[in-house]
Each structure stands twice: as C-alpha cells, then as structure tokens.
Amino acid sequence: MSDSTLLRIDGDVERTLALSFADLAAVDARRQIDDVSRSDPKRRGGAVQLSALLELAGVRPSARYITLHASSDDFHASLPLDAVRERAIVIYRLDGGPLPVSAGGPVRFFIPDFAACRTQEVDECANVKFVDRIELSATRGLDNRPLEEAEHAELHRRQAEGRS
Ligand SMILES: Nc1nc2c(c(=O)[nH]1)N[C@H]1C(S)=C(S)[C@@H](COP(=O)(O)O)O[C@H]1N2
Ligand SMILES: [Mo]
Numbered sequence: 001m002s003d004s005t006l007l008r009i010d011g012d013v014e015r016t017l018a019l020s021f022a023d024l025a026a027v028d029a030r031r032q033i034d035d036v037s038r039s040d041p042k043r044r045g046g047a048v049q050l051s052a053l054l055e056l057a058g059v060r061p062s063a064r065y066i067t068l069h070a071s072s073d074d075f076h077a078s079l080p081l082d083a084v085r086e087r088a089i090v091i092y093r094l095d096g097g098p099l100p101v102s103a104g105g106p107v108r109f110f111i112p113d114f115a116a117c118r119t120q121e122v123d124e125c126a127n128v129k130f131v132d133r134i135e136l137s138a139t140r141g142l143d144n145r146p147l148e149e150a151e152h153a154e155l156h157r158r159q160a161e162g163r164s
Contacts, residue, residue, distance in 0.1 A: 014058030067141030068128035104129030
C-alpha cells in the first residue's frame, strides 16, 4: 500500500483497491457529487458515489454486508449492503484539496437521507468519519457503534467538544 493511499476496498471483491486522492478525483464526473451541502446543509465538500467505487472493485455476489472501518479512532459500522449500495456517497474533497479531519476526512462515508441516531442499522451514526477501509463480506463485520444510550450520548459529547 503506497503512502498516498487513503482508502482500501477489500474482502468479497474481484480486485482489492488502494485508492489515493488522485484515484478518487479521477472517477467519472457523472459519478461525482460537487457539493454535498446541497443534500445536507451541515456537510461540506465533494464526493463520489459509493456505487462507482464498488464497480471498480467488482463486488462478488456473495457480499451481503459492507463494513466501514476508521482505524484512527477505532470506530466501525457494518451495514446491509442493499441498504446503502445505491445511495451512500464517499466525501473526500473540499476546495480542491483533501477533506480535512475536522470535517471527518480524509474520507467520510455518508448516507444523504440518514435516519436519526440509534433508530436502525442505517442511521446518522453509520456516517463513519476517517474511513480508511471498506470491507465487503457475506456475514456481518465489525460494528462497535454504541448500543447504550449513555455511551452514545458520551460519544456525541466528545464529538461536539472536538469540533469547538
Ligand atoms: N470515525 C468515527 N465516525 C463516526 C463517529 C465516531 O465517533 N468516529 N460517530 C458517529 C456518530 S454516533 C454520529 S451521530 C456521526 C456524527 O457526525 P458529525 O460529527 O459530523 O455530526 O458520526 C458518526 N461517525
Ligand atoms: Mo450518533
């Protein structure tokens, strides 16, 4: 894996990918989203459709789950692939450069029409920041999103502090 790799895609795929900023920017313009603030005013930056990256990797028919790994803060979410395959996006740029860590970068998984926190598998908490690996698998992968109300409230409190 080269130093410039921001995102690996592996598991139940035909080709393991190690994508740099340039690789993400080189994806077909029709699969790019110029300004994510149009779908959510709280978010900034540009994105690429998840489906475009999955096509590059070639998802095997056996894949049923997609797991978003953020190794920097050890946060992981595993979602049914069908629920996000055609609607999730991967935010990776801001003002021509990489998405800053303050916005969840360099790579952020994002579901434009997410549900409120802790309501279902695909909710706001599944919008994993600092994603460095996307894994496809037949069975559910690692998911350490907080299940307890108090634990989740604490996570939100820490995230709010980090932003201020
Ligand atoms: N890597 C990482 N991604 C994460 C989290 C986290 O703690 N670490 N928190 C999740 C939760 S619980 C929520 S609600 C959203 C919050 O995103 P925001 O900080 O941009 O509002 O990020 C999600 N993605
Ligand atoms: Mo959350």
